[in-house]
Amino acid sequence: MGGDQVDEAVAHASRVLRTAAGLDWSVKAGDLEWSCLKTAEHIACDLVAYAGQLTGRAADAWVPFEISLDEGSGPADAISAIEATGGLLSAVIRTTPPGVRGFHPYPHGSANATGFAAMGVAEVLLHTYDIARALGVDAEPQDELCEAVLAWIFPQVTPARGPEEQWATLLWATGRGTLPGRPRLDKWRWHNSLEIPAGRIALREVSAAAAADLAVGGTGGLSWIEGGPFDGTRTAAQMVTKAYESGVHRPEWGMFALVRVEDEVAVGGMGFHGPPDEEGMVEVGYDLAVAARGCGYASEALDSLSAWALDRPGVSALLAVIEPGNAASQGVVTRTGYVRVSDREENRAYVRRG
Incomplete structure (x- = not known):
């Protein structure tokens, strides 16, 4: 789990979202309160925030900045922002020295570069799904990406039994889907490694x-x-x-x-x-x-x-x-x-x- 996986997740998001760039992004994304355009902005915000936590060596709080799309920006602009901020995060992850941790509240107050990579991939895959679901396009990513996210930051979740179940398990683990024999989750949280x-x-x-x-x-x-x-x-x-x-x-x-x-x-x-x-x-x-x-x-x-x-x-x-x-x-x-x-x-x- 590292910069390559962040790049892969962003490339997936770009492919999916560009197929729907001509649709109405003012509708709500999935079960979220945000519109599809606001959700895309949120993806970019998360990616650059995670990069900032590592480069800023944030110890006990979020680095006090955020980004937003320019007024009048549309779906194509939002996709470009996701691509740009994804590139920033993957570059930071590749160049962060071993042992460096940055503040993140869940669950121990910090995460290392691998943790931020896994969280970044999760944000991209899941919120791309939220947008795609609202717009009626398919957003299923590669099984290997889903399996990696589950193994790195969802160790409390019983893993999927087959490749075809990885995406469904990740959706279930984040309250977005159902799995046979498992109650639907209304609360969930990922796990960053303890130091x-x-x-x-x-x-x-x-x-x-x-x-x-x-x-x-x-x-x-x-x-x-x-x-x-x-x-x-x-x-x-x-x-x-x-x-x-x-x-x-x-x-x-x-x-x-x-x-x-x-x-x-x-x-x-x-x-x-x-x-x-x-x-x-x-x-x-x-x-x-x-x-x-x-x-x-x-x-x-x-x-x-x-x-x-x-x-x-x-x-x-x-x-x-x-x-x-x-x-x-x-x-x-x-x-x-x-x-x-x-x-x-x-x-x-x-x-x-x-």
């Missing part, structure tokens, strides 16, 4: 799309230290992928990449085996590449992740289960406030409570 600071390390939530890449031997879009990612990280990615495909993955309660802040190099993985159980217990696990061990990274990251988790509603304790011979890992948990409890089968168990 938790931990001193020298940043814990960055691994999306379903990035986990799928890691699971089959890829990098997950990260630059890894020599020898990384280690086996445990790939195994965790496989667990996230399986949970997502089964419809039981819960954002925030999956896997995080441990990224060294000074050089944006990933050194390991850490995360949860799933959401809290009925008693409020969450199991944690972690894994470092060999070249990153002995530097204190795991302790810093686990302490921050544990504090974050214990501050969440419904969480009462964290559990770490470690093999008896893994003295280094036992040292990590004891340094971060975990105490030993009754063994779990042949392994040692440690708990940190709120």
Whole structure:
């Protein structure tokens, strides 16, 4: 998900909307309160706003500007504005350094370049559909674009089972359609990945799309230290992928990449085996590449992740289960406030409570 996908979405919108440029764009777009012309203006506003959040390095608010079509502008002008602002966003995404985040309210207050790309693609595809629906033209995009949007910013949505269902699933996930066996949504929200600071390390939530890449031997879009990612990280990615495909993955309660802040190099993985159980217990696990061990990274990251988790509603304790011979890992948990409890089968168990 990046600049190429933004370009593809904008090209799709341009093709669709130009077929209807001679129609009446003063009618309402789909179920929106805006006219078709105002909705097209909104697409362009979103695209340039997302670019501004990244270039302006906005930390806690929207950059205070917006664009509007000149008075007297028509459908062809609006389409040109979408093409121009889409080009700005795709260029910004391609040139934004790793680790840069900009303010966005949903759900954690910021998003990275990949997140803004996914949101930009979603805005273009969905509002193009709103306009096209009102004007009576077809607006179905490529399956791959819909699948990518779902995997990057709708991890809570059970994925479509076949290529022909991707567009219908995206419409359902945004309250625009129905799917068999799923109640229609009247409220919805996408999910941008969470980042938790931990001193020298940043814990960055691994999306379903990035986990799928890691699971089959890829990098997950990260630059890894020599020898990384280690086996445990790939195994965790496989667990996230399986949970997502089964419809039981819960954002925030999956896997995080441990990224060294000074050089944006990933050194390991850490995360949860799933959401809290009925008693409020969450199991944690972690894994470092060999070249990153002995530097204190795991302790810093686990302490921050544990504090974050214990501050969440419904969480009462964290559990770490470690093999008896893994003295280094036992040292990590004891340094971060975990105490030993009754063994779990042949392994040692440690708990940190709120």
